[in-house]
Amino acid sequence: MKKILNDPQNYVDEMLDGLVAAHPEIYAKPAHRIITRAGEKTKGKVGIVTGGGSGHLPVFTGYVGTGLLDGCAIGNVFASPSADQMAETIRAVDAGAGVLCLYGNYGGDVMNFDMAAEMVSFEDDIRTASHAVSDDVASAPRGEMEKRRGVAGMIYAFKIAGAAAERMADLDEVARLARKASGNVVSMGMAMTPCIIPQLGKASSVIGDDEMEMGMGIHGEPGTWRGPIKPADDILDEMFDTLQADRPLGKGDRVSVLVNSLGATPHEELYILYRRLAVRLSEIGVDVVMPLVGRYATSMEMTGASLSILRLDDELEDLLAAPANCAFWRV
Amino acid sequence: MKKILNDPQNYVDEMLDGLVAAHPEIYAKPAHRIITRAGEKTKGKVGIVTGGGSGHLPVFTGYVGTGLLDGCAIGNVFASPSADQMAETIRAVDAGAGVLCLYGNYGGDVMNFDMAAEMVSFEDDIRTASHAVSDDVASAPRGEMEKRRGVAGMIYAFKIAGAAAERMADLDEVARLARKASGNVVSMGMAMTPCIIPQLGKASSVIGDDEMEMGMGIHGEPGTWRGPIKPADDILDEMFDTLQADRPLGKGDRVSVLVNSLGATPHEELYILYRRLAVRLSEIGVDVVMPLVGRYATSMEMTGASLSILRLDDELEDLLAAPANCAFWRV
Amino acid sequence: MEITSNELKAALARIAEHAGENREFLCQADAQLGDGDLGITVAEGFSACAKLDLSDDVGRAFFEMARTFQQVSSSSFGTLVATGLMAAAKALKDRTEFGPDEIAGLLAQARDAMLARGKSSLGEKTVLDGLDAQVHALEAERSGALMETAVTAARDTVEKFTQRPNQAGRARIFAEKSVGLPDPGQLALVVITEGLR
Amino acid sequence: MEITSNELKAALARIAEHAGENREFLCQADAQLGDGDLGITVAEGFSACAKLDLSDDVGRAFFEMARTFQQVSSSSFGTLVATGLMAAAKALKDRTEFGPDEIAGLLAQARDAMLARGKSSLGEKTVLDGLDAQVHALEAERSGALMETAVTAARDTVEKFTQRPNQAGRARIFAEKSVGLPDPGQLALVVITEGLR
Ligand SMILES: Nc1ncnc2c1ncn2[C@@H]1O[C@H](COP(=O)(O)OP(=O)(O)O)[C@@H](O)[C@H]1O
Ligand SMILES: Nc1ncnc2c1ncn2[C@@H]1O[C@H](COP(=O)(O)OP(=O)(O)O)[C@@H](O)[C@H]1O
Ligand SMILES: [Mg+2]
Ligand SMILES: [Mg+2]
Numbered sequence A, B: 001m002k003k004i005l006n007d008p009q010n011y012v013d014e015m016l017d018g019l020v021a022a023h024p025e026i027y028a029k030p031a032h033r034i035i036t037r038a039g040e041k042t043k044g045k046v047g048i049v050t051g052g053g054s055g056h057l058p059v060f061t062g063y064v065g066t067g068l069l070d071g072c073a074i075g076n077v078f079a080s081p082s083a084d085q086m087a088e089t090i091r092a093v094d095a096g097a098g099v100l101c102l103y104g105n106y107g108g109d110v111m112n113f114d115m116a117a118e119m120v121s122f123e124d125d126i127r128t129a130s131h132a133v134s135d136d137v138a139s140a141p142r143g144e145m146e147k148r149r150g151v152a153g154m155i156y157a158f159k160i161a162g163a164a165a166e167r168m169a170d171l172d173e174v175a176r177l178a179r180k181a182s183g184n185v186v187s188m189g190m191a192m193t194p195c196i197i198p199q200l201g202k203a204s205s206v207i208g209d210d211e212m213e214m215g216m217g218i219h220g221e222p223g224t225w226r227g228p229i230k231p232a233d234d235i236l237d238e239m240f241d242t243l244q245a246d247r248p249l250g251k252g253d254r255v256s257v258l259v260n261s262l263g264a265t266p267h268e269e270l271y272i273l274y275r276r277l278a279v280r281l282s283e284i285g286v287d288v289v290m291p292l293v294g295r296y297a298t299s300m301e302m303t304g305a306s307l308s309i310l311r312l313d314d315e316l317e318d319l320l321a322a323p324a325n326c327a328f329w330r331v
Numbered sequence C, D: 001m002e003i004t005s006n007e008l009k010a011a012l013a014r015i016a017e018h019a020g021e022n023r024e025f026l027c028q029a030d031a032q033l034g035d036g037d038l039g040i041t042v043a044e045g046f047s048a049c050a051k052l053d054l055s056d057d058v059g060r061a062f063f064e065m066a067r068t069f070q071q072v073s074s075s076s077f078g079t080l081v082a083t084g085l086m087a088a089a090k091a092l093k094d095r096t097e098f099g100p101d102e103i104a105g106l107l108a109q110a111r112d113a114m115l116a117r118g119k120s121s122l123g124e125k126t127v128l129d130g131l132d133a134q135v136h137a138l139e140a141e142r143s144g145a146l147m148e149t150a151v152t153a154a155r156d157t158v159e160k161f162t163q164r165p166n167q168a169g170r171a172r173i174f175a176e177k178s179v180g181l182p183d184p185g186q187l188a189l190v191v192i193t194e195g196l197r
């Protein structure tokens, strides 16, 4: 296991300790496996919480910060946190204006967040709204949106909802904008190697030496095909064409794009993909605003990349460009 | 070869095209394999150029930006750019106040930068100063500083010299501060897997399945020992103790630290290392300012991490905290 | 005989014991189609509940169980069980006892809440098909052999569904492979109901 | 006979041809201890220089060669050769010819500039040891057989150093392995000088 760790059982907790030790001005850990913003809450501001399995930094915990999220419930590697932790996180961030639960569409997380919302309403009288981002086009057809998984595109929802909350929009408005951003983003990924789950000490699946898998999920969920590795331009074209088929862009559209590494794939190769993406977008007359290239949603040391495209309008563009600050992203 | 690329021969050039396409407000490519800041030069500002082999993003090219570097000469993966390219880069950034060449201590780069300085002095009458950062404690004893390689710690020299130049310090002063930062930083790294050089299509060396190599260089240069993988805390302790032996820190010292991934090693594991580092530093009463945790100097998809420690005084701390902006680092 | 908080506590102890004995069995069943943690979820969830000092208010008691169950496990099954317990908590709020004849109704409410939580439907080869079979069997049951009826209904469901593909939860990904394998959640319901006797 | 820009051009053509023939040989020698690019550096460097339309000013001519050489290759050897050429350029500035008796002196200046550039010392088993041997041999030479003397000095150096470890450049890392292997840079000097004849 080519990982830097102590006891695999402590992987998540030691990671959180290090995160808070390194950035005490950004993150606080008020309770076991709960991260919130450091400092005082802003009274009357809508809180935004997320949560999910570990192993995806900066997702989920990393996006707690100014203009972004208020809290995160942290599960084990690739495992949902409990509803109780989520409820605790909701309580921790509530500043009297209600809380939006905004996370990726995975069965366990959805059930637990729903349960948590029920709990804080039953016990604490905190108003909540919920939205599970489902941007992974490879995981289900557009007609079965509720089966689509949430992947890297969710960071656009974090950013836009976070900016709205920072401007003191109310819960309904923050939830509307989160849903709008989420509805406007589509993603598609591919992988070349899986990653190692610390407690298992080995990879969840194996991909042949000269093989890649298109559409593979960030936990190794099966994709649309597995076969010989294609050239970078062909990979980008297939991802782009799939997204275009799902939600076509045309002349005059404005978008933000995210070319994301799943972990091991280096920046160099993301830029090789971006180069082709820029050609494809300019061919159809689409303008790019604030492109993101880097490691924004990972699966530890998985090799692979994903492409997310967010369609913008004035409202979304304005919120996307608003100031934000966490240890992994500054706008 | 688990890499996303087209023709391996085009790896570097396509990467640069993508970089400039994604961030045209930051980077410009005035000539083949030369990157400078976008926009107008500031008349009378000292220019800072760097250069070196590709495959280390954000090093070297990535650190061109406000409050950082002015230009970069780009070589093939792990190969020095030519003196001619360097001279061209010096000419491109000179704004009448002379140019500092600031790069990592590797034989080829040193020779080529010296040659380039000679060329621009012979032909163009541009004043230059040069400094090769040599922070890698594993590569030679303190007594043979000129043999020490330059690794991740060089970004502190970029930052501090860049801030001084941005404040319109003159060439001697910028060079003095670069040398001071460089003299105050020490680094130590370890690796668990090598990386693949695109043109070769394979790794330069092999590390056994349960093995790591302490002190390995970023191009796979042999380290101080190879053996079974140790726990994260032991790894950090060995790196820290080696740095302490080389240049001891004591009570009341202020430092910045960089816990850097060589590529594949995920953020999670950097924070596991950071957690231990924070303990070690606080045990000896050393204060940390602006810690950096992430991928600041890589070898594509190499697995491993390095630790750099910069000893601060008021002057360096002030320059470290000054504003800076490139696609990979914002202060 | 009416059921009070005391009966609930005794029942939890019996389930916890039986679930402990079947821990490995359920983990192995889950490992074939999922992540192999179901035995842990069920055993530790009920073991923690059995340690509770339950309120006399049976509604409150079910709430305490729900909360405890999902604290221990955040896997799907744990959250679904907690959801079912929560449904009972709401239905029995402010009461100190309930009758055997109310059980079918409570199970039906749990089933519906769990369907909503899991965003799944009956017939998808999950624990909910077992629960649904129990609801119908108990509604038809007049002899008073409630426990036997419930165990039989749960067991029959496993058999009825084994040759079908899983269509919900993690196992959905392995739909083809799942044909011929019993659904782990349906097996867990058998174990829990056996423990109740 | 004085040496003008014309003689330089003719010499470059001969070296380029001979270096082309030895391209593989030098690459293989370099591959044993380094990155295997030395044959390319030498062959392409001289081939590009041979295509130059040299200035009549021999100082300027050497500068043009220096510049061209390092444009083609940024490997150590290329930069060292360019450095040596640059030293000659400075020494011969504003002249249109130089005499054979000046060659030893020019080589000595080149050697010194290259030592400074490479931050290395004589005796470290590099091309500079070959150059140094040539300087001494040419200084002692009175018969006029300059070329033969230079070739012999370069060849003898290879032999003298083969059993020693490399102590400079990339090969330093493989110091142990390098014992028994000729230094590729010293071999390249033999090839270049052979071409000059
Ligand atoms: N969405 C769902 N709706 C209904 N039942 C479900 C659902 N997801 C899982 N289950 C049931 O839970 C069982 C698996 O539970 P568990 O091992 O806790 O799941 P996981 O570990 O995948 O979160 C399945 O066999 C199935 O009976
Ligand atoms: N620092 C140095 N000083 C003197 N000679 C050197 C130095 N580095 C390399 N050389 C010479 O150059 C030869 C290797 O040249 P080359 O293949 O161009 O190096 P690389 O590919 O490693 O940059 C060596 O055999 C040696 O003779
Ligand atoms: Mg399971
Ligand atoms: Mg599970």
Ligand SMILES: [Mg+2]
Pocket: D030, D034, D035, D036, D037, D038, D075
């Ligand atoms: Mg070489």
Ligand SMILES: [Mg+2]
Pocket: D035, D037, D075, D076
């Ligand atoms: Mg070379």
